[in-house]
Amino acid sequence: MTEPSRGGGAPDEGAGDGAGGAAEAPAGRRVPRLLRRASGLLRWTSLRLRLVVVFALVALTAAVSASGIAYWLNRNTVLDRTQNAVLNDFRKSLEDSTRSLPLRPRCSELQDAARQMAAGPQNYAVLLIGVDREGKDCAATTDKNLLTLKNVPASLRSAVEQVRPVDESNRYSHHLYWQRKELGDAPYLVAGAKVIGGGPTGYMIKSLAAERQDLNSLAWSLGIATALALVGSALLAQAAATTVLRPVQRLGHAARQLGEGRLDTRLRVTGTDELADLSRTFNRTAERLQQRVEELSGREAASRRFVADMSHELRTPLTAITAVSEVLEEEADSLDPMIAPAVQLVVSETRRLNDLVENLMEVTRFDAGTARLVLDDVDVADQVTACIDARAWLDAVDLDADRGIVARLDPRRLDVILANLIGNALKHGGSPVRVSVRTEEGRGADAGAGEPAGAGEDGGGAAGAEGAPVDAAAGPGEETADEGRAGGGELVIRVRDHGPGIPEEVLPHVFDRFYKASASRPRSEGSGLGLSIALENAHIHGGEITAANHPEGGAVFTLRLPMDASPLTDGGGRDGGRGGAAGEGSEGGR
Numbered sequence: 001m002t003e004p005s006r007g008g009g010a011p012d013e014g015a016g017d018g019a020g021g022a023a024e025a026p027a028g029r030r031v032p033r034l035l036r037r038a039s040g041l042l043r044w045t046s047l048r049l050r051l052v053v054v055f056a057l058v059a060l061t062a063a064v065s066a067s068g069i070a071y072w073l074n075r076n077t078v079l080d081r082t083q084n085a086v087l088n089d090f091r092k093s094l095e096d097s098t099r100s101l102p103l104r105p106r107c108s109e110l111q112d113a114a115r116q117m118a119a120g121p122q123n124y125a126v127l128l129i130g131v132d133r134e135g136k137d138c139a140a141t142t143d144k145n146l147l148t149l150k151n152v153p154a155s156l157r158s159a160v161e162q163v164r165p166v167d168e169s170n171r172y173s174h175h176l177y178w179q180r181k182e183l184g185d186a187p188y189l190v191a192g193a194k195v196i197g198g199g200p201t202g203y204m205i206k207s208l209a210a211e212r213q214d215l216n217s218l219a220w221s222l223g224i225a226t227a228l229a230l231v232g233s234a235l236l237a238q239a240a241a242t243t244v245l246r247p248v249q250r251l252g253h254a255a256r257q258l259g260e261g262r263l264d265t266r267l268r269v270t271g272t273d274e275l276a277d278l279s280r281t282f283n284r285t286a287e288r289l290q291q292r293v294e295e296l297s298g299r300e301a302a303s304r305r306f307v308a309d310m311s312h313e314l315r316t317p318l319t320a321i322t323a324v325s326e327v328l329e330e331e332a333d334s335l336d337p338m339i340a341p342a343v344q345l346v347v348s349e350t351r352r353l354n355d356l357v358e359n360l361m362e363v364t365r366f367d368a369g370t371a372r373l374v375l376d377d378v379d380v381a382d383q384v385t386a387c388i389d390a391r392a393w394l395d396a397v398d399l400d401a402d403r404g405i406v407a408r409l410d411p412r413r414l415d416v417i418l419a420n421l422i423g424n425a426l427k428h429g430g431s432p433v434r435v436s437v438r439t440e441e442g443r444g445a446d447a448g449a450g451e452p453a454g455a456g457e458d459g460g461g462a463a464g465a466e467g468a469p470v471d472a473a474a475g476p477g478e479e480t481a482d483e484g485r486a487g488g489g490e491l492v493i494r495v496r497d498h499g500p501g502i503p504e505e506v507l508p509h510v511f512d513r514f515y516k517a518s519a520s521r522p523r524s525e526g527s528g529l530g531l532s533i534a535l536e537n538a539h540i541h542g543g544e545i546t547a548a549n550h551p552e553g554g555a556v557f558t559l560r561l562p563m564d565a566s567p568l569t570d571g572g573g574r575d576g577g578r579g580g581a582a583g584e585g586s587e588g589g590r
Helices: 022-043 047-098 107-118 154-161 209-259 272-331 340-368 380-388 412-427 530-540 566-570
Strands: 123-133 136-142 176-181 186-194 201-206 376-379 398-401 407-411 433-440 490-495 544-549 555-563
Touching: 047 107, 047 186, 047 201, 047 209, 107 123, 107 136, 136 201, 154 176, 154 186, 186 209, 201 433, 272 340, 340 530, 376 380, 376 412, 380 398, 380 407, 380 412, 380 433, 380 490, 398 530, 407 412, 407 555, 412 433, 412 555, 490 544, 530 544, 530 555
Parallel strands: 398 433
Antiparallel strands: 123 136, 123 201, 176 186, 186 201, 376 407, 433 490, 490 555, 544 555
16 A cells, blocks of 8 residues: 655635735724824823833833744744644554555444544544445544534545646655644644545544643743833833933933022032033033123123212212303303303203213112112102103193092102103104003003004104114113002003104114114214113113004103002012112103
């Protein structure tokens, strides 16, 4: 009897078809979208959480990949080993058991041969199919419930019955075929072969439940190992995050302290890694910044001292010059007509120089932070009237102010503000100049900054004559003054002229010190510091001055002050200049 040859496996019924690929295509497109969305959400989380998530994802990917490869290799190894052992035993048993059978055995003989084959160590069920002496088909099985001809896959039966041509590359006309399939919930190995030279066809079925159990145990072990790797990666990420973030947190804290003015802040440097280099760089930067700030502070202090000393030193000769100029002015009528213009020029320039010195001293006090408020209850309408009357402006100014508006302010500083704003409008704007006084509730100090020029009755803005130089100052008190607001609202004073207005490119600079709107006219009758001093006095009160052009022509200054500036003095509020005030004639030229 010719030995049957073992051939390739028949198609596995458990194999899936390709129809599922089309259904999975949309899911494949959704995965990158979900990943992008998840990465976008991670950007809004803390760095520590991002490190933990990234470590966990990397560890999970590595563990799942390693576990999947290990499971796949072990699965193939276990199944191949079991399969080869069973098929080799089945082939040998089929050859040994059918060698002694007649060409047309009886059914009982086939049954005995099947039992003999199934009694082997591999514990599989056997089905032998042959033709008896009477020409009838006979099927002998060792397990009628498990292995019958109906349970053998048709593809396997067809492959077993197929006759292959014998040639140099194929020595046998029939081969051994196998297939793995599911019966119920259990996996089985089904194999079949036909005895060459005439004889029965044999089929066997072997349960792979033990192998499945072993593979399930392996899968559970790999899953546990993956979970442990994930936990370990999270702990490792936490440790790494702590190692990385602690120096970063110290650096952030030091940077905040440096930003708050503590220029002596330094970081303790340990190690030689990149974070240590970053700490050294921070320390060097902070040291250079401290040196630079100390240098600039020294220069600024020296500059303030120079201006103050110069102003004080100029006052003594200016006092004598002023006295002489006043005498000359009184005797101007009796002087030679050729000398009178020169005398008048000396008198006017002496007054201008005197105003400039007073204003420089005032600015110096503001910069030095030595100003204090001396508060009193002020009737605003009476204060504005007194300011206008003292400077002989009654005929040129229209006052719109209700009596009985009382505010707790520094009257001297309010007079300085009004004198500079009204004098500036008269000198550089156009008549008539209108001054309106109102009170408002619940408005911040910056409320007037963004209001339209024509808001209210007069609008807001500072006027300038065409081409005339503009000077103003934004002093050191640039912070908002909400802290000085009292519960009584705020006082709003608008000074409007009817001149040509201020060019738009000049408006942002109207409060800059010594700013000139036209380089061709560097001189002005004022000191060039009036608007600056007015703004500083407003800031001391916790107020603000804004400038804008009126829609109907001209420009408007809008002064906003708290009705009660007591919280600034009671709470040690903002400092400002205290000494001599810039009075009339100190307004900045525009």
